[in-house]
Amino acid sequence: MKNHCILILDFGSQYTHLIARKIREIGVNAKIYPYHTSDIKSIMPNGIILSGGPFSVYENNPPLISRSIFKLNIPILGICYGMQVLAFMFGGKISPSKYKEYGKTNFFIKNEVNDNLLFHGIPNKSIVWMSHCDEIKQIPTNFKIIGYTNYSSISAYCYLEKHIYALQFHPEVTHTKFGKLIIKNFVLKICKCVTQLKSNKFFTQFIKTTINNIKKTTKNKNVILGLSGGIDSCVTAYLLHKSIGDHLYCIFVDTGLLMEYETKKIILSCQQININIKIIDAKKRFLSILNGVSDPEQKRKLIGKEFLDIFQEEAKKIQNVGFIAQGTIYSDMIESSIDPKLTQNMNHFMIKSHHNVGGMPKVDIDFKLIEPLKMLFKDEVKKIGEKLGISKEIVYRHPFPGPGLSIRIIGEVNQQKIDIIKKAESILIHELKKYNIYQHVDQAFIILLPIKSVGVMGDKRTYEYTAVLRAINTEDFMTSTFAYLPYDFLETISNRIINEVEGINRIVYDITSKPPSTIEWE
Numbered sequence: 001m002k003n004h005c006i007l008i009l010d011f012g013s014q015y016t017h018l019i020a021r022k023i024r025e026i027g028v029n030a031k032i033y034p035y036h037t038s039d040i041k042s043i044m045p046n047g048i049i050l051s052g053g054p055f056s057v058y059e060n061n062p063p064l065i066s067r068s069i070f071k072l073n074i075p076i077l078g079i080c081y082g083m084q085v086l087a088f089m090f091g092g093k094i095s096p097s098k099y100k101e102y103g104k105t106n107f108f109i110k111n112e113v114n115d116n117l118l119f120h121g122i123p124n125k126s127i128v129w130m131s132h133c134d135e136i137k138q139i140p141t142n143f144k145i146i147g148y149t150n151y152s153s154i155s156a157y158c159y160l161e162k163h164i165y166a167l168q169f170h171p172e173v174t175h176t177k178f179g180k181l182i183i184k185n186f187v188l189k190i191c192k193c194v195t196q197l198k199s200n201k202f203f204t205q206f207i208k209t210t211i212n213n214i215k216k217t218t219k220n221k222n223v224i225l226g227l228s229g230g231i232d233s234c235v236t237a238y239l240l241h242k243s244i245g246d247h248l249y250c251i252f253v254d255t256g257l258l259m260e261y262e263t264k265k266i267i268l269s270c271q272q273i274n275i276n277i278k279i280i281d282a283k284k285r286f287l288s289i290l291n292g293v294s295d296p297e298q299k300r301k302l303i304g305k306e307f308l309d310i311f312q313e314e315a316k317k318i319q320n321v322g323f324i325a326q327g328t329i330y331s332d333m334i335e336s337s338i339d340p341k342l343t344q345n346m347n348h349f350m351i352k353s354h355h356n357v358g359g360m361p362k363v364d365i366d367f368k369l370i371e372p373l374k375m376l377f378k379d380e381v382k383k384i385g386e387k388l389g390i391s392k393e394i395v396y397r398h399p400f401p402g403p404g405l406s407i408r409i410i411g412e413v414n415q416q417k418i419d420i421i422k423k424a425e426s427i428l429i430h431e432l433k434k435y436n437i438y439q440h441v442d443q444a445f446i447i448l449l450p451i452k453s454v455g456v457m458g459d460k461r462t463y464e465y466t467a468v469l470r471a472i473n474t475e476d477f478m479t480s481t482f483a484y485l486p487y488d489f490l491e492t493i494s495n496r497i498i499n500e501v502e503g504i505n506r507i508v509y510d511i512t513s514k515p516p517s518t519i520e521w522e
């Protein structure tokens, strides 16, 4: 008896939840369990996927799966570290890669294995997304290589008799061109799952259930919500407002680290959804706590704590507050290493403390947290925003990080640098809209480096800051590519910023993907 579901054994990959999401989009249920789960029979999956992870199998005591799983005759797909685990457990050799592969890579299928259903319908050459620094040097006996890249001769293998398949690249990320089809082939053709879920109903159902759950959880207590004006906090506000009406108190903290005219925009967006909002001017407080701090994590933590202090102070002024709501989404949690599905003894290697998650200090607060969007990705939140009738202007606004401009000013933050970056960002956004590019990139912003360089303006020597233009394309903000911006646009941006913003005399364009970089610089 099979449950027509896929079991994902999690080794702590950034992308584990994306695997589950891709499978659910196909219409099949996916369950995520810790890698050491051995009682597979009670779950009765049609197939098992081993996720990637930040480990190396040649280290002491590497995390592995239970050998009993191989006796069950259930198809297995290993991804990245999962691929190395399978090869290692069957006697293969794995070592650090001579050439590390991060981001976009050309993948070639080796057509020597007949009946390889995994690559059914996939062209012999395609773009895949890699993120690994170990490679398989020798595959075990009976395993067949089914794919390679220019840098690695073993990028995919299978052991057909045992229904084992493995990929070094990540089929679950949107940038792997045929990734979804590969997962679909595994789930439907190899594991023979029958589709059940109706994904188009998911969002309507999500809204209904969330509104009911909030009502049940909060009873008649008041809820305060830190509204930033971005899509995540707006959708959260909308859901709360629909659920508890006047019990919702929105607080907007003006940290002074926001983009120009942000406060006005926030008031406008609240008016659109009839929500009362209190605006707190905390510019001096934030500038003072950041004084002399240049470490990115310290900045994030200090800002998180200050936000919390302000919320606590405000909550005391309102009676009967039982909850603080936040617009946390799933990628915030993954990158802050707070995935609730992971076991205690293994965790994602922390990347950065997203301010509303890892950035928040672990102190006793008098209120419980409500985070209705915490299992969703950004594009899913946008779909919910649309369904809730939130204006396109808000839904399609580029995301803006909680710690604001402080993490776009590399190193120490001061008022002069804040003023410089604000002016530069507002020119960028204005020109993006004028050139009709804004809606074709998913996020674009300026980063101010602490580096000065020599320039010449009006025959005079200048020695000013260097700014970086970052513009990316992504679906879920877990992986991204840099946007192919037209040269004439780049030229306009460079001219306008350098001519109009005192303090910047050089602009460079960031052409890195995620991975290996992240979207923000800190």
Ligand code: XMP
Residues within 6 Å of the ligand: 331, 332, 335, 352, 353, 354, 355, 356, 359, 399, 400, 401, 402, 403, 443, 477, 514, 517, 518, 519, 520, 521
């Ligand atoms: P990274 O830099 O982690 O960014 O690749 C992924 C997305 O998350 C945004 N970001 C944040 N959003 N609080 C937020 O609400 C944060 O602390 C934070 N840090 C990064 C980033 O702008 C990008 O859209």
